[in-house]
Amino acid sequence: MSDKIREFNAKGINAFRIYLDEIRNGIRNDLPKDFVHKKNLTKELSVSINKGVDDFENKYDMAKYLYRELVQDDPVKNIWSKVGVWSWLSAYYFDLVCPDMDGVRKPLRDYRHILEVTNVGGGWPTFYRHLIASPVRLFAFSFASSRILLSANFYENGDFIEQFASKKEYAGNRTIISVLNRMYFDENNNKAKRGAQTKNRPGTHRRYKNILEQLLLNYDIQTMSDEELISLLPEEFSTWLE
Amino acid sequence: MIRKFNYTDRKKIPSDYIKITLRNESKQAFFNAEIKPLDSLNIQDDAILVLEVYDRGSYQRFDFGTVEFPTPPKAYESFLSEIQEVDAVSFRLRAIDKSESIGKIVASTISIRVWAEEVSEARKRSLLPVKRGPIGDAVWLVNFDVPDDGEPELIVNKEFDEIAIREILRTDAYFTSLIYPAVLNEILTEAIIVRGIKMEEDSDGWERKWLKFVYAFSEVPPLPEGANHNCCREWINEIVSQFSYQQSMLKNLLSKLRESR
Numbered sequence: 447m448s449d450k451i452r453e454f455n456a457k458g459i460n461a462f463r464i465y466l467d468e469i470r471n472g473i474r475n476d477l478p479k480d481f482v483h484k485k486n487l488t489k490e491l492s493v494s495i496n497k498g499v500d501d502f503e504n505k506y507d508m509a510k511y512l513y514r515e516l517v518q519d520d521p522v523k524n525i526w527s528k529v530g531v532w533s534w535l536s537a538y539y540f541d542l543v544c545p546d547m548d549g550v551r552k553p554l555r556d557y558r559h560i561l562e563v564t565n566v567g568g569g570w571p572t573f574y575r576h577l578i579a580s581p582v583r584l585f586a587f588s589f590a591s592s593r594i595l596l597s598a599n600f601y602e603n604g605d606f607i608e609q610f611a612s613k614k615e616y617a618g619n620r621t622i623i624s625v626l627n628r629m630y631f632d633e634n635n636n637k638a639k640r641g642a643q644t645k646n647r648p649g650t651h652r653r654y655k656n657i658l659e660q661l662l663l664n665y666d667i668q669t670m671s672d673e674e675l676i677s678l679l680p681e682e683f684s685t686w687l688e
Numbered sequence: 689m690i691r692k693f694n695y696t697d698r699k700k701i702p703s704d705y706i707k708i709t710l711r712n713e714s715k716q717a718f719f720n721a722e723i724k725p726l727d728s729l730n731i732q733d734d735a736i737l738v739l740e741v742y743d744r745g746s747y748q749r750f751d752f753g754t755v756e757f758p759t760p761p762k763a764y765e766s767f768l769s770e771i772q773e774v775d776a777v778s779f780r781l782r783a784i785d786k787s788e789s790i791g792k793i794v795a796s797t798i799s800i801r802v803w804a805e806e807v808s809e810a811r812k813r814s815l816l817p818v819k820r821g822p823i824g825d826a827v828w829l830v831n832f833d834v835p836d837d838g839e840p841e842l843i844v845n846k847e848f849d850e851i852a853i854r855e856i857l858r859t860d861a862y863f864t865s866l867i868y869p870a871v872l873n874e875i876l877t878e879a880i881i882v883r884g885i886k887m888e889e890d891s892d893g894w895e896r897k898w899l900k901f902v903y904a905f906s907e908v909p910p911l912p913e914g915a916n917h918n919c920c921r922e923w924i925n926e927i928v929s930q931f932s933y934q935q936s937m938l939k940n941l942l943s944k945l946r947e948s949r
Contacts, residue, residue, distance in 0.1 A: 569746075569772055570746045570747075570770070570772070571821070571822045572822070613747075614746050614747040614770065615742070615747040618747065664696050664698075664792060664793055665791040665792055665793060666738060666782060666784040666791050666792075666793055667791060668738075668749070669736065669738070669784050669786065669790070669791050670790055670791035671790075674790050674791055675791075
């Protein structure tokens with residue numbers, strides 16, 4: 447399977463917004479067939495994709511693939527502000543980001559599907575919530591270390607993203623994300639370690655965030671290596687680093 | 689009262705050591721930075737300099753050489769690609785230890801707010817930057833959590849239209865009469881009760897600017913030395929009342945209510 451990537455125009459985005467509303471209200475249960483290929487709603491780009499909804503093992507796999515196709519070597523100029531492209535990808539991979547569960551689809555808020563950016567800058571507070579653009583951007587920031595952030599289901603951000611990617615200062619800090627990945631990602635099972643998200647347990651990711659908030663008052667973590675940051679963490683984190 | 693301790697012996701880089709200007713070209717924002725030699729500040733020469741640029745939701749950083757050889761980014765490298773609100777942007781310059789306690793911030797400026805050249809003078813003089821932001825279902829809030837003692841900001845919900853809300857906050861009696869006295873109350877409470885700032889303190893922080901503003905418009909005598917919580921609260925209430933009177937807040941609101949009936 448190979449498809450040219452397309453970009454929604456204003457009409458396409460508006461139609462997508464309406465369809466999301468109709469699905470939420472039970473008027474329909476899916477996007478119309480061929481919606482993503484309508485010539486009056488989309489424009490074809492020169493980049494192709496050859497992976498469909500069944501071809502990704504997980505969100506990290508998807509982010510890595512889309513990074514290679516859309517970001518690496520800059521095939522689409524100003525890709526991070528291409529609202530039409532990311533929104534189109536959300537419709538294209540709709541079964542991933544809004545799966546049919548027992549006959550019902552539950553789209554999240556529009557900004558999870560339709561990318562919102564400001565004219566200037568990234569508009570990070572809404573950008574990071576997009577279910578396709580955000581994983582690809584997080585992969586671009588931290589590459590393999592982004593696995594922990596991308597360990598949730600396709601159709602949700604998960605707590606690692608909410609805690610560590612909602613602030614650009616953290617999301618773009620490779621040392622913070624790399625140590626996060628080292629502590630809480632289970633390489634053998636390809637998912638977050640058991641208990642990593644348990645509330646009130648010593649050394650969990652939320653405690654790590656609390657400690658970072660204190661360290662950031664006195665340290666510029668971005669200039670530090672993983673080992674230098676780890677040396678500043680309290681003992682409670684040592685079990686996660688074994 | 690919040691007391692600040694300098695456990696790490698961090699040095700201050702005075703904000704007048706760095707001059708930053710902002711310009712917008714074809715909807716893209718760039719900055720220009722000039723820096724005075726830092727030799728006299730007694731910061732280790734090999735500490736690296738980083739210029740951080742941020743607003744409430746976005747962040748970007750630029751390498752700036754070392755304390756011995758500061759190197760501002762070149763014009764083409766100074767594009768603020770990640771910053772959302774480019775009318776007014778906050779900068780801070782930090783010196784980072786790379787030899788002994790690696791990563792430690794050894795010196796820093798306070799948060800420096802820089803306005804874009806095209807922003808009106810009236811807006812630049814404003815004590816209270818207004819921004820739209822994701823604040824859940826709240827209509828507005830005052831954000832004091834601005835890094836490095838940056839000035840508080842009035843955040844209005846991002847659901848408001850950007851242009852319309854500026855006009856509403858300037859002229860709509862429902863908004864102005866209900867929001868601004870409450871904002872003044874919150875800011876004075878934070879400055880006087882929470883942070884324990886006194887007028888005579890020698891600082892260039894936002895608290896002193898607000899107290900100067902208050903003394904300029906009100907006839908309330910200064911707070912007595914050692915005033916307790918209740919006394920501070922009464923004093924703030926009186927200031928807010930005088931502010932509301934001078935701005936005809938109650939009168940305008942009542943008139944607007946009558947019109948709408």
